[in-house]
Amino acid sequence: MRAGRIALQALLAVIVGGLIYGAFINAADNLARAHISSGFGFWNNSAGFDISQTLIPYSAGISTFGRAFWVGLLNTLLVAALGVVLATLLGFTIGVARLSRNWLVARLAGGYVELIRNVPLLLQLLFWYNAVLKSLPELRDSIVLPLGGFLNNRGLFLPRPVFAPGFGAVGAALFVGILAAIVLHVWARRRRERTAAPIPVGWWMAALIVGLPLAGFALAGFPVAFEWPQMSRFNVIGGLEILPEFAALVLALSVYTAAFIAEVVRAGILAVAPGQTEAAQALGLRSGATLRLIVVPQAMRVIVPPLTSQYLNLTKNSSLAVAIGYPDLVQVFAGSVLNITGQAVEVIAITMAVYLTISLVTSLLMNLYARMTAIVER
Amino acid sequence: MKRIATALSIAMLLAFFAQTAWAQTLQTVKQRGQLICGANGTLAGFGLPDPQGHWTGFDVDFCRAIAAAIFNDPSKVKFVPLTPANRFTALQSGEVDVLSRNTTWTMSRDTTLGLDFAAVTFFDGQGFMVHKSLKVSSALELNGASVCVQQGTTTELNLADYFRSHHMALKTVTFATADEAIKAYDSGRCDSYTTDSSGLHGERLRLTNPNDNIVLPEIISKEPLAPAVRQGDDSWEDLVRWTHYAMLDAEELGVTKSNVDDELKSANPEIRRLLGVEGQFGQSLGLTNDWAYRIIKYIGNYGESFDRNVGEGSPLKIARGLNALWTKGGLQYGLPIR
Numbered sequence: 001m002r003a004g005r006i007a008l009q010a011l012l013a014v015i016v017g018g019l020i021y022g023a024f025i026n027a028a029d030n031l032a033r034a035h036i037s038s039g040f041g042f043w044n045n046s047a048g049f050d051i052s053q054t055l056i057p058y059s060a061g062i063s064t065f066g067r068a069f070w071v072g073l074l075n076t077l078l079v080a081a082l083g084v085v086l087a088t089l090l091g092f093t094i095g096v097a098r099l100s101r102n103w104l105v106a107r108l109a110g111g112y113v114e115l116i117r118n119v120p121l122l123l124q125l126l127f128w129y130n131a132v133l134k135s136l137p138e139l140r141d142s143i144v145l146p147l148g149g150f151l152n153n154r155g156l157f158l159p160r161p162v163f164a165p166g167f168g169a170v171g172a173a174l175f176v177g178i179l180a181a182i183v184l185h186v187w188a189r190r191r192r193e194r195t196a197a198p199i200p201v202g203w204w205m206a207a208l209i210v211g212l213p214l215a216g217f218a219l220a221g222f223p224v225a226f227e228w229p230q231m232s233r234f235n236v237i238g239g240l241e242i243l244p245e246f247a248a249l250v251l252a253l254s255v256y257t258a259a260f261i262a263e264v265v266r267a268g269i270l271a272v273a274p275g276q277t278e279a280a281q282a283l284g285l286r287s288g289a290t291l292r293l294i295v296v297p298q299a300m301r302v303i304v305p306p307l308t309s310q311y312l313n314l315t316k317n318s319s320l321a322v323a324i325g326y327p328d329l330v331q332v333f334a335g336s337v338l339n340i341t342g343q344a345v346e347v348i349a350i351t352m353a354v355y356l357t358i359s360l361v362t363s364l365l366m367n368l369y370a371r372m373t374a375i376v377e378r
Numbered sequence: 379m380k381r382i383a384t385a386l387s388i389a390m391l392l393a394f395f396a397q398t399a400w401a402q403t404l405q406t407v408k409q410r411g412q413l414i415c416g417a418n419g420t421l422a423g424f425g426l427p428d429p430q431g432h433w434t435g436f437d438v439d440f441c442r443a444i445a446a447a448i449f450n451d452p453s454k455v456k457f458v459p460l461t462p463a464n465r466f467t468a469l470q471s472g473e474v475d476v477l478s479r480n481t482t483w484t485m486s487r488d489t490t491l492g493l494d495f496a497a498v499t500f501f502d503g504q505g506f507m508v509h510k511s512l513k514v515s516s517a518l519e520l521n522g523a524s525v526c527v528q529q530g531t532t533t534e535l536n537l538a539d540y541f542r543s544h545h546m547a548l549k550t551v552t553f554a555t556a557d558e559a560i561k562a563y564d565s566g567r568c569d570s571y572t573t574d575s576s577g578l579h580g581e582r583l584r585l586t587n588p589n590d591n592i593v594l595p596e597i598i599s600k601e602p603l604a605p606a607v608r609q610g611d612d613s614w615e616d617l618v619r620w621t622h623y624a625m626l627d628a629e630e631l632g633v634t635k636s637n638v639d640d641e642l643k644s645a646n647p648e649i650r651r652l653l654g655v656e657g658q659f660g661q662s663l664g665l666t667n668d669w670a671y672r673i674i675k676y677i678g679n680y681g682e683s684f685d686r687n688v689g690e691g692s693p694l695k696i697a698r699g700l701n702a703l704w705t706k707g708g709l710q711y712g713l714p715i716r
Contacts, residue, residue: 336552
């Protein structure tokens with residue numbers, strides 16, 4: 001019986017594999033017959049178009065399509081990473097606020113969720129881009145920020161730190177600080193488990209992580225200079241530039257996804273039996289400590305799986321960038337590169353493979369976290 | 379996301395189905411009773427549906443001319459609005475029979491995309507529009523400027539080339555559609571908007587205050603705009619090519635929409651061949667011999683179509699310039715029908 005089942009599975013695998021192989025061969029054959037170029041030879045050809053935001057050096061004249069791919073991918077990852085962090089912070093805050101005993105706070109949080117969740121993301125994106133950011137003043141009427149920054153409808157321009165060679169010491173100090181903080185934390189927990197006496201080490205940890213690098217910074221003689229943004233005839237040049245397209249995309253994605261995360265968090269907290277809270281209060285824990293030590297750790301088990309899919313949604317939704325001209329992977333690669341090379345099949349295949357990879361890696365990390373936080377039965 | 383969908387559908391089509399025969403486009407069109415034409419859809423003067431859904435424009439008239447030649451009825455065309463991103467895919471996959479959408483004929487497109495360009499219907503070149511308040515009078519003063527541009531076009535590449543070869547700094551902001559790019563320019567996101575100069579004149583009229591904007595004199599590229607067909611159907615390509623030349627020849631011979639019936643009695647052998655009074659030229663295209671008569675009867679000659687859609691008879695008021703007949707110092711040269 002068992003052998004039969006294995007044989008059946010093997011047969012199915014062979015059929016699926018054969019179909020994929022057949023499709024591949026057929027596609028290559030059809031492309032050749034239609035006189036359409038195929039293959040990945042374009043990867044090393046010169047791209048020739050310009051990109052507005054590049055995290056790695058890129059120049060229209062010498063960089064290749066492959067380089068443009070990496071530029072687009074990094075821009076996507078930047079938006080996704082920043083969006084995930086902001087959406088999580090905002091989502092947890094709103095989710096907890098929705099369960100608040102304060103009537104006004106709970107209603108405001110509820111209103112936020114209902115409003116944001118029920119308006120299409122693309123509309124929200126266009127709202128942030130057109131209604132909010134483009135209503136900023138023109139270049140000549142720029143808002144001058146303290147410390148030499150500018151804000152106008154071309155973006156936010158800030159002084160950019162330029163690190164001198166001695167800056168490595170600060171990084172090293174930060175690393176040591178984090179390491180020391182972890183050691184301190186582990187020591188405190190072991191001691192608490194042994195003696196049941198809580199030792200508040202939070203401030204010490206903060207001091208280590210912030211203080212050590214600061215000390216290193218001072219000792220190395222403040223090895224940092226600033227590149228100041230300069231007003232020129234057409235644009236602000238130099239400095240750190242935050243494009244309005246980037247800001248609009250991060251805002252829209254975080255605000256939108258936060259509404260869903262808030263609901264996930266609320267559901268997770270409600271899933272913890274009320275007896276747990278009552279027991280904690282009976283033991284004399286204050287409400288903050290109850291939330292932090294009793295409710296949230298148990299709620300996390302319920303929260304993490306749907307939270308993962310929200311992270312995946314946010315990453316995939318970042319491809320809406322194309323609507324407002326932010327150079328993400330879809331805009332640069334499945335847009336300009338596809339059009340210039342005309343190799344739709346290859347470019348779309350690569351783009352899909354990239355999103356698949358990002359999603360699988362995110363899922364993997366979240367599953368690892370879920371396993372770490374799972375209740376250990378004793 | 380329509381782009382992704384189109385690209386995906388062509389990938390599926392290519393992967394799972396045997397090659398459709400492209401060699402029979404004329405027969406397919408005749409059986410269908412309708413020509414399917416890939417057009418612009420958002421560019422005034424070239425391809426734009428009015429509120430009633432009636433398409434007008436220079437590129438649109440070209441498709442109507444083909445329909446007139448085949449069906450003796452210029453209304454037997456279905457127009458499919460395409461973006462620069464999905465236009466070639468739509469042609470390759472057989473979604474449209476002909477692509478008449480202000481598309482630049484370049485070598486790489488001709489040789490790698492599985493399509494062929496029939497004839498240059500409009501000689502264009504890329505230009506810049508700027509806000510008047512910048513007090514810029516030449517594109518060479520644009521060092522460091524932000525430029526809004528539509529992606530997937532030769533425009534995007536020429537822009538980078540031009541600034542690079544003149545050692546000027548450039549900040550591009552790239553949008554998927556011309557609409558988004560022009561809106562961003564209008565709102566002050568960019569100092570300049572660039573596209574083919576014929577397009578600039580049309581787009582300028584759609585701005586909030588057209589008079590606060592000027593088109594700079596420099597033309598920085600060659601943009602020969604040409605209708606395209608799938609590679610491998612030579613007789614269909616012939617039909618599309620000769621539709622253009624018939625319209626050019628008609629202008630050169632002075633045959634117009636209004637006098638074409640009288641010209642049937644002309645003694646001029648060139649006119650007699652053009653209108654099918656003499657010879658079997660239509661039949662060799664797979665049409666009737668009065669094919670060109672039909673085109674001129676319904677659409678008019680090249681000059682009439684030009685004036686009506688983009689020239690003096692239109693709001694765009696584009697001068698004939700390079701598109702004048704060769705006899706008047708332009709580049710439009712109708713090949714002989716004989």
